[in-house]
Amino acid sequence: MNQNTPLSARPVHAVSHRVQSAAQLRAHGVTAGQTAAQCLPGGPWQQLLPGVYLLRPGPPTPEDRVRGALLYAGRPPAGARRAVPVQPGCGFGEAMVTGLAALALYGFTSAPPVGAPHRIDVLVPRTRRLRSTRFVQVTRAADLPRPQHRLGVPLAPVERALADAVGSLTDASAVRRILTEAVRGGHCEPSSVVRQLNAAKLLGSAHVRDAVEALLVESRATAESGLYETVRVHGLPQPFWNVDLALPGGSFLGGVDAYWPREAVALQLGARSPREEGVVDSADREHLERLGITVVRVTPKQLRDSTARLSVVLRTAMMAAEDREPPAYVVVLPR
Structure with a gap:
């Protein structure tokens, strides 16, 4: 078969998701040449990110973007591809979504929806040599936290996602909104937020420090009221x-x-x-x-x-x- 011959759906009938990495496609028997042919102008596929493909025409959905970002960030290092064959599983490796995108997936109303034009922050090991590209912002960590999973998507813990989100924000009101929602919504404790922001060296910024001060004053007042009530009622x-x-x-x-x-x-x-x-x-x-x-x-x-x-x-x-x-x-x- 000529490499430019359009590929029928049959070779990828076992593909369970319309966003696939090149390694996953190879595991399903689709060659690099066949993939390239499908992505020609007017073709049924498109390249979403380097080494990641959307197996349909039209703009990607928020779900497509999240999966694509994880596949891009989770692909094995170039030197490991031959030594460790990639199986057609999730393909996310150690990558996890963090920042505002993770907060949106946790259900934060103060975070923008996961869709264009907003970027998706992905947390990876510090040793990964991976560049940010298109809508994917790569963030590295020496010690990766244990991810939380929502609908099959690995997310950084709320405290870490908050720190990465706050680090990208310059608007004081936006910082106050997401920190307040994190605590009022019961996602995390004020003390754990402070520790994570301090570890990220973000408390030196006046707008972050002021937002945290206001949050903790409110949280402390609420806790003290609860303590007074505990003593009285019991x-x-x-x-x-x-x-x-x-x-x-x-x-x-x-x-x-x-x-x-x-x-x-x-x-x-x-x-x-x-x-x-x-x-x-x-x-x-x-x-x-x-x-x-x-x-x-x-x-x-x-x-x-x-x-x-x-x-x-x-x-x-x-x-x-x-x-x-x-x-x-x-x-x-x-x-």
Whole structure:
């Protein structure tokens, strides 16, 4: 058969998706020459990305773009092609969608839909020698996170996708919207967002830092309200709220969000601002516990999920105080 002879559908009858890599087509018995013939002007196929083909005419759908981006980023390195034959599976390798495209696939309404003209960010190992091209933006990582799968699509965890999205945004309001939706929607905790943004060295940007500050102020206020309600509804003793602890000689021990001096139980909420991120563990748990003080840490998510469970934890810690050695005397100071 002449290489320019149009290819019938028969050789690819087993292809399960209309977007295929060159390696997958070869695994189905389609030669490079046959693929090139199908992609001639007016032909039924088209090249979507280098080494990736859309097996129909017309513009690609958002699903086509996502699959094509993953096939492009997940193809084996050139030197490994002969040593490791590619099977006609998903062909994504270690690649995963990240950034705004991943957030859209998670269902974020604040992220633009996955479609033209928006790019698709794909996360790959740092060792991959792969260029960004067309609508695919390649992002590299030394240590890839474990992907989450939605409808067969590997996505970077929300925190990582947020960091990659924020790194591409210059509009402060857009940053605020996606961070707020991430936390309000229960996708992740504020503290984990701060850690990921800090690891990505994004908190040095004023618009990012301001957005995170506003988010954590809101999250903290909501968590504190939930904590007050927990104490009231479940009949717990009233603590000292938002205090610093110190030794009588003046040595600072750290700040806690609630302290029950009679029972020597302290509580810390896990939602602080980026400026406080370095002292989020300012009340050194081991130091306090060596002094006979029990430290209970609670996240905003735990408060949202079950105040009853928190009340049991606190009550148990208070009851256990009766069996412990008397704690060291500490000074309670208002913040």
